[in-house]
Amino acid sequence: MSQSKQEKSLVKFPGTGADDFEQYTDENTVLIQRTLRSGQTIRYNGNVVILGDVNPGAEVVAAGNCIVMGVLRGVVHAGASGNEDAAVIAFRLRPTQLRIANHITRAPEDENDTTFFPEIAKIKDGVVTIEMFSTFNDRQIRN
Amino acid sequence: MGEVIVVTSGKGGVGKTTTVANIGAGLAGLGHKVCLVDADIGLRNLDVVLGLENRIVYDITDVTAENCRLKQALIRDKRFNELLLLPAAQTKDKTAVSPEEMIKLCNELKEEFEFVIIDCPAGIELGFKNAVAGAESSIVLTTPEVSAVRDADRIIGLLEASEIFSPQLIINRLRPKMVRAGDMMGIEDIIDILAVDLLGVIPEDDQIVVTTNKGEPVVRDPRSMSGQAFRNTVKRLKGEEIPYMDLDESGFLTRLRKIFNRK
Ligand SMILES: Nc1ncnc2c1ncn2[C@@H]1O[C@H](COP(=O)(O)OP(=O)(O)OP(=O)(O)O)[C@@H](O)[C@H]1O
Ligand SMILES: [Mg+2]
Numbered sequence: 001m002s003q004s005k006q007e008k009s010l011v012k013f014p015g016t017g018a019d020d021f022e023q024y025t026d027e028n029t030v031l032i033q034r035t036l037r038s039g040q041t042i043r044y045n046g047n048v049v050i051l052g053d054v055n056p057g058a059e060v061v062a063a064g065n066c067i068v069m070g071v072l073r074g075v076v077h078a079g080a081s082g083n084e085d086a087a088v089i090a091f092r093l094r095p096t097q098l099r100i101a102n103h104i105t106r107a108p109e110d111e112n113d114t115t116f117f118p119e120i121a122k123i124k125d126g127v128v129t130i131e132m133f134s135t136f137n138d139r140q141i142r143n
Numbered sequence: 144m145g146e147v148i149v150v151t152s153g154k155g156g157v158g159k160t161t162t163v164a165n166i167g168a169g170l171a172g173l174g175h176k177v178c179l180v181d182a183d184i185g186l187r188n189l190d191v192v193l194g195l196e197n198r199i200v201y202d203i204t205d206v207t208a209e210n211c212r213l214k215q216a217l218i219r220d221k222r223f224n225e226l227l228l229l230p231a232a233q234t235k236d237k238t239a240v241s242p243e244e245m246i247k248l249c250n251e252l253k254e255e256f257e258f259v260i261i262d263c264p265a266g267i268e269l270g271f272k273n274a275v276a277g278a279e280s281s282i283v284l285t286t287p288e289v290s291a292v293r294d295a296d297r298i299i300g301l302l303e304a305s306e307i308f309s310p311q312l313i314i315n316r317l318r319p320k321m322v323r324a325g326d327m328m329g330i331e332d333i334i335d336i337l338a339v340d341l342l343g344v345i346p347e348d349d350q351i352v353v354t355t356n357k358g359e360p361v362v363r364d365p366r367s368m369s370g371q372a373f374r375n376t377v378k379r380l381k382g383e384e385i386p387y388m389d390l391d392e393s394g395f396l397t398r399l400r401k402i403f404n405r406k
Contacts, residue, residue, distance in 0.1 A: 035338060037300035038293050055296050055336055073336070 024065040024087060025049065036060065036074065045081075056096055065089070075099075084123050089133055093119040103128050145176075145253040148260050149278035149307070153294030155265030157286045158315040161351060162373075163262040164192045166282075168360040169377035170258050171226035178217065178256040180248075181231035182274035183264040184239055190230045193220060194358020204232040207244040213251055222363070227256075237269045242276035249277025267301060275302065281310040282342060282380075287317055287328040296337055311342035313376060318347045319390045343376030345369055346390045 028046030038057030042048055047064035058074035060066050065087045066078045072090035077099040079086025084101045097106045098121055105121075105128045118133040150163050160183070167179045181189040184203065190196045201216035206229070213229075220226035229252075232239060252259045263274035275281070281302050285295040299310055314333060321327035330344060348369035354361040362377070364370040368390065375385045 037303075038297040040300050053336075053338070057293050057297065 021067065021089075024067060024089065026064075028064065035070065038074075043080075054090075054095075062086070078121075086122075088121040089118065091118050092116070093121065093130065098128065100128055145255070145257045145259055146280060147249045147253055147278045148258065148280050148282060149182075149263050149275050150260060150282045150284060151263035151271065151274065151298055151302070152265065152284040152291070153267060153298040154285075154291045157284050157291055158345070159265075159284055160188045160192055160262050161355060162282070162284055162313060162315065162345075163189060163260050165360045165362040165373040166377055166380065167226055167258075167260055168193075168220070168223060169362040169373055170380070171220065171223035172363065173377065173381075174225065175258055176225045176256045177223075177258045177260065178227045178229060178252050180229045180252070180259060180261045182240075182245070182261050182270065184231045184270065184273075185233065185236045186264065187231040187233045189262050190218070190228060192355055192358065193228060193360070195220065195228055195230075196358075199230050202230045202232040203248070204235050204239040206248065207240050213248070237264070237273065240273050242272055245273045245276040247277075267297065271298075271301070272305075275305050275307060278307060281307050282313055283310040283337075283339065284313050284315055285333065285337075286315050287322070287333060289328065292328065292333055292336060299337065299339060310339050311380075312337060312339045313343045313345065314341070315345045316347045317344055317390065342379050343372060344387060344390070345372045345376070 025047050030044045030046060030048055032042055032048065032050045033052070035052035036042060036050065036054045036058035038055055041059045041061070043061045045063045047066070048060055048062040049067045050060065051069045053070040054060055054068055054072045054074040054076065056073045060074070061077045061080045063081045063083065064078070066076050068090040071092040071094060073094050073096065075097045076088050076095050078088045079101040082101050086100055088098060088100065095107060097104065100121065100123050103123060119130050120133040121128055121130045150159050152159055163179055167177050171177045179189060180203070181187055190199060195218050198218050201211040203216070205211045206213050206216045217227040217229055220228065249259060261274050261278055264270035283295050283298055285291045302310055314330060318327055322329045334341060346368050348367055350364060350367035351361050351369050354364060361367055361370045362373040371388060375388060378385045
C-alpha cells in the first residue's frame with residue numbers, strides 16, 4: 001500500500017511542477033526510497049527527500065530541508081546545524097515533533113487529522129508556521 | 144523443501160505462542176507436516192499451550208549442543224500425527240543458542256517438514272536474532288494498541304534488515320464494539336501505518352483462555368469465533384482467498400471487505 005502511495009507521488013513529480021521543489025533541493029540532496037519505520041533514523045548534512053512515510057518512532061535529521069512524499073508522523077529536524085531558512089514539506093504533515101534550527105514544536109494535543117493536503121513548515125518572524133503547499137495541491141487536483 | 148516462518152511481535156504478551164500453536168494445529172489438521180520450534184529459551188510456553196509439557200526429555204539446546212539427535216528431541220502431538228514440537232530449554236538463557244546454530248537447525252527441519260513455525264521471544268535482542276536467523280518469511284503480530292503497533296513497525300524494519308521482506312500481519316484481540324465506539328484502533332488504522340498485507344484478524348475471545356488452560360488449541364473448537372478466525376488464517380497462509388468473517392453485525396464486514404479489495 002505504501003508502494004502505491006510512493007508510485008503515485010513519483011508520477012506527479014516530473015515535468016511542469018518539478019521546479020516547485022527545486023528551490024528546496026540542490027546537488028546536496030539524498031533520496032530515500034522507502035518508508036522509515038519506528039527506530040530508524042536518517043541523518044544527512046544536506047537536504048533529505050523521502051519517497052515513503054516517516055512512521056511514529058522514526059527520525060529524520062537534515063542540515064537542509066526535508067521533503068516527505070508520504071505521511072510524516074515521526075520526528076523531523078530540518079536546518080539541524082542552525083539554518084533558520086530550512087523547511088519541512090510533507091504530503092501529510094502529522095509529526096510527533098517538528099524542529100527547525102533550534103525551534104521545537106509539536107502537534108496540538110487535540111489532534112484531528114483535518115488536513116488532507118501537502119503542507120510546508122517554515123520559520124516566519126521567529127515562529128514555526130505551517131501553510132498549505134499550494135502549487136503542489138493544484139497539480140494534485142488536476143491529476 | 145518446506146518454509147520456515149517466524150512469528151514475532153516485538154511487544155510481549157500479544158499472542159505469539161497462542162498463534163503458533165493454533166496455526167500449527169490448523170495446518171496439521173489439514174494434513175500438512177508441521178514442526179513448531181519454541182525459540183523462547185528460558186520462558187518456555189509452547190509445550191504447555193499444546194499440553195505436551197510432560198513429554199519433554201530433550202530440548203533445543205540439547206540438539207544444538209549435540210547431546211542428542213534432532214529426531215530424539217521432537218515431540219509428537221497427541222492429537223495430530225503430523226504436528227511435532229521442538230521445545231525450548233527452561234533452565235538456560237538465550238545465549239545457549241547462536242544464530243548460526245539456528246540456521247543449521249532450520250535447514251535440517253525444512254528438509255523434513257512442509258512448515259517450520261518459530262515462536263519468537265518478545266524483544267529485539269539475541270532471542271529475536273536467533274529466532275529470525277533461519278527464517279525466510281514472517282508473520283508479524285499486533286494487538287490494536289498504539290504501543291503494540293509501534294513495536295510491530297520496529298520489528299518490520301528489523302526483519303527487513305535481516306532480509307526477511309513482506310511480512311504478513313495478524314491483528315489479535317480485536318474488539319469490534321470498541322472499534323465502533325472509537326475506543327480502539329481499527330484494522331484500517333493499523334494497516335495505514337504498517338503498510339503490510341493482512342493475514343488474519345483474531346477477535347478477543349474468552350474461549351482462548353479456556354482452551355489454552357486445557358492445553359487444547361482453540362482452532363479445533365468448531366463453535367468459537369476465534370477458532371473460526373484461526374482456521375481462516377491458516378487457509379490464507381496456504382494461499383487461499385478467504386473472505387474476512389463478520390466479527391459482529393455492525394457494518395464491520397463492509398470495512399473489512401474494503402481493505403481486502405484494496406490489495
Ligand atoms: N484473542 C485472544 N483473546 C483472549 N485472550 C488471548 C487472545 N490471544 C491471546 N490471549 C491470551 O493472552 C495471553 C498471552 O498470550 P501468549 O502467551 O500467546 O502471548 P505471547 O506473545 O506468546 O507472550 P510472550 O511475549 O510472553 O511470549 C495468554 O494468556 C493468552 O491466553
Ligand atoms: Mg510466548
